[in-house]
Amino acid sequence: MSEKCSATKRGEYWATVRANKQIGERFYRLGLEFSGAGAEAFARVQAGQFAELDLSSAALPSAETIPQELVDAAGRKILLRRPFSFADVDTRDDRTLVDILYCVVGPATLRMTTLAAGGSVSVIGPLGNGFRVPDGKKTALLAAGGMGAGPLQHLAKILTADFPQIDAVAFAGAKTAEELPFERRLDKIAQQLEFSLPEFARYGVRSLVATDDGSAGFAGPVTDCFSEWLGKSDLAGESMVIYSCGPEQMLARVAEIAKTRNIDCQVSMERRMACGIGICQSCAVECRVADSAETVYKLCCEDGPVFDSKEVVF
Amino acid sequence: MTVSRFWFMEETVDIPVDFAGIRLANPVFTASGTSGYADELSDFMDVNALGGLVTKSITVKPRKGNATPRIVETDSGMLNAIGWANIGLDAFVEEKLPALDKLSCAVFVNIAGETIDEYVAVAERLATAEAIAGFELNISCPNVELGGISFGTDPSQVAAVTSAVKRAVGEKILMVKLPPAVTDISVIAQVAVDAGADALSLVNTFTAMVVDIETRKPVLANKTGGLSGPAIKPIAVYLVNKVYNEVAKGFGIPILGMGGIRTASDAIEFIIAGASAVAVGTANFIEPGCAVKIIEGVKEYCVRKNIANIKDLVGSLNQDLTD
Numbered sequence: 001m002s003e004k005c006s007a008t009k010r011g012e013y014w015a016t017v018r019a020n021k022q023i024g025e026r027f028y029r030l031g032l033e034f035s036g037a038g039a040e041a042f043a044r045v046q047a048g049q050f051a052e053l054d055l056s057s058a059a060l061p062s063a064e065t066i067p068q069e070l071v072d073a074a075g076r077k078i079l080l081r082r083p084f085s086f087a088d089v090d091t092r093d094d095r096t097l098v099d100i101l102y103c104v105v106g107p108a109t110l111r112m113t114t115l116a117a118g119g120s121v122s123v124i125g126p127l128g129n130g131f132r133v134p135d136g137k138k139t140a141l142l143a144a145g146g147m148g149a150g151p152l153q154h155l156a157k158i159l160t161a162d163f164p165q166i167d168a169v170a171f172a173g174a175k176t177a178e179e180l181p182f183e184r185r186l187d188k189i190a191q192q193l194e195f196s197l198p199e200f201a202r203y204g205v206r207s208l209v210a211t212d213d214g215s216a217g218f219a220g221p222v223t224d225c226f227s228e229w230l231g232k233s234d235l236a237g238e239s240m241v242i243y244s245c246g247p248e249q250m251l252a253r254v255a256e257i258a259k260t261r262n263i264d265c266q267v268s269m270e271r272r273m274a275c276g277i278g279i280c281q282s283c284a285v286e287c288r289v290a291d292s293a294e295t296v297y298k299l300c301c302e303d304g305p306v307f308d309s310k311e312v313v314f
Numbered sequence: 315m316t317v318s319r320f321w322f323m324e325e326t327v328d329i330p331v332d333f334a335g336i337r338l339a340n341p342v343f344t345a346s347g348t349s350g351y352a353d354e355l356s357d358f359m360d361v362n363a364l365g366g367l368v369t370k371s372i373t374v375k376p377r378k379g380n381a382t383p384r385i386v387e388t389d390s391g392m393l394n395a396i397g398w399a400n401i402g403l404d405a406f407v408e409e410k411l412p413a414l415d416k417l418s419c420a421v422f423v424n425i426a427g428e429t430i431d432e433y434v435a436v437a438e439r440l441a442t443a444e445a446i447a448g449f450e451l452n453i454s455c456p457n458v459e460l461g462g463i464s465f466g467t468d469p470s471q472v473a474a475v476t477s478a479v480k481r482a483v484g485e486k487i488l489m490v491k492l493p494p495a496v497t498d499i500s501v502i503a504q505v506a507v508d509a510g511a512d513a514l515s516l517v518n519t520f521t522a523m524v525v526d527i528e529t530r531k532p533v534l535a536n537k538t539g540g541l542s543g544p545a546i547k548p549i550a551v552y553l554v555n556k557v558y559n560e561v562a563k564g565f566g567i568p569i570l571g572m573g574g575i576r577t578a579s580d581a582i583e584f585i586i587a588g589a590s591a592v593a594v595g596t597a598n599f600i601e602p603g604c605a606v607k608i609i610e611g612v613k614e615y616c617v618r619k620n621i622a623n624i625k626d627l628v629g630s631l632n633q634d635l636t637d
Contacts, residue, residue: 011357012601012603054600054601076388077389079387079544080387080392272384272386273385274392274394274596274599275598275602277354277357277358279348279350279354279598280348280385281370281396281399282384282394284381284384285382286381295378297399
């Protein structure tokens with residue numbers, strides 16, 4: 001992808017809201033449309049790149065729909081933009097359509113739920129570096145925890161379209177079936193590798209589901225499911241590449257598995273960000289320096305958010 | 315800029331400012347730590363449209379900065395505790411200075427250190443750099459263990475570091491950035507001016523804390539951070555007015571005013587309160603091109619109010635409280 005996707009010019013663009021669909025208790029899928037320069041800038045976004053949305057002028061939802069633990073924070077005036085990666089990017093004529101998968105976690109994402117079709121939102125992007133496809137890989141393993149499934153759906157699409165020689169398998173986990181950010185109800189899902197998640201199946205990518213409480217698919221952390229699958233596989237480590245996005249603890253475990261089995265692994269990190277454009281230095285990720293015991297802070301926004309897992313100090 | 319008032323005429327207005335002996339195209343800067351080394355903002359605005367910019371803090375040696383989380387948003391504001399993460403003096407000279415040399419706006423380098431010698435070392439090395447109009451002396455950063463605000467809150471240290479750096483900067487402008495949370499900011503301002511400051515910049519961020527009530531821990535790894543953004547603007551306007559009246563006006567020392575500026579109206583408030591120029595800080599994170607809009611807005615205001623020279627607006631606070 002690094003070769004196929006030339007760098008696009010980042011900037012501030014206005015997007016029109018196409019849809020903002022609730023797909024779970026806390027999960028939504030926001031569809032945005034860019035035209036003109038914005039359409040050009042976002043047309044070749046790499047999976048794992050992100051954008052900063054200004055949600056400060058979005059309205060609050062009605063009081064009775066605000067989750068109890070967000071009631072106190074809900075009234076807070078939003079100042080900073082919020083970073084989101086993309087679950088899908090599509091071009092139609094001279095427009096670019098993007099989907100953002102998001103979860104209501106605080107006052108800004110709470111307001112985000114009221115963005116309505118036809119409205120507009122200011123977007124800064126595309127930002128950061130996405131997932132890369134190293135030469136010679138035959139199998140891509142996509143390991144998602146919770147909302148990490150978003151950018152990995154975009155990656156599945158790109159792998160299928162641009163790298164037909166690569167076979168991709170997705171692993172998606174959450175604490176419970178309720179917390180899996182997919183449109184289909186998954187509580188009865190089998191613990192078998194099949195085309196069970198439409199979000200991945202539409203690109204011909206098989207998937208396995210895991211829940212910590214066993215309410216859907218594999219009972220246990222998605223990393224155990226992933227590790228078990230690898231244990232049964234007879235694929236050579238160097239023919240595979242792992243892409244992971246999810247909570248940091250999970251990424252750390254994926255990185256460990258990758259190291260043990262000597263598999264290339266890229267992780268998408270998350271940090272609190274103020275600017276997203278390399279200025280504020282807020283989003284530091286501690287990274288190793290080659291052949292040294294020293295570490296440096298790299299920026300999640302500019303050096304990442306996708307890092308080689310060997311580089312990151314978890 | 316052109317403003318059409320009548321069908322038969324277009325008025326144009328320039329708003330140049332004299333600032334500590336140099337001529338600025340306009341009174342709008344971007345503030346230290348919010349505009350990087352200029353190149354980061356160039357995708358979003360014409361940096362040359364600015365009156366000036368202040369670089370991120372430079373220290374003699376590169377600094378990693380603090381652990382994360384380094385920021386947290388608050389109501390209409392944010393706390394940061396970056397800890398002077400920067401590439402260090404050598405890399406700054408090699409990698410950043412050549413690009414700054416090409417800018418036509420005034421470039422000020424924010425210098426920081428843990429000891430007076432460290433401040434002086436940065437100033438000495440850059441004193442002859444043509445790219446640089448002057449320095450902003452950071453003696454008010456609340457996020458480092460040594461240096462920063464520990465200098466700025468002690469009048470004898472303010473005098474010592476200001477006079478030492480003043481000797482090192484040669485012909486360049488020395489602007490001292492004041493800490494806002496002191497018993498009397500005018501005392502610190504006066505000491506800085508007496509020690510040779512050519513200009514004052516205020517305010518730096520206010521030391522603040524956010525607590526996670528579930529864990530009962532501070533949210534920031536550094537425990538405290540500096541509060542910036544619209545939340546601090548009225549306090550900053552007050553402090554600029556106070557320092558203007560009590561120190562700067564009498565000595566003819568210009569003030570670079572800042573704290574929560576997002577719009578032209580905000581900038582004009584600071585100028586009326588006594589700032590000769592203003593700096594846009596946190597707003598650069600949200601709307602990276604907003605400084606240009608602010609410049610245009612200040613021009614429009616000058617046209618609307620028939621202000622021929624923006625100098626006439628500086629410190630023009632109307633003290634007449636009758637209607």
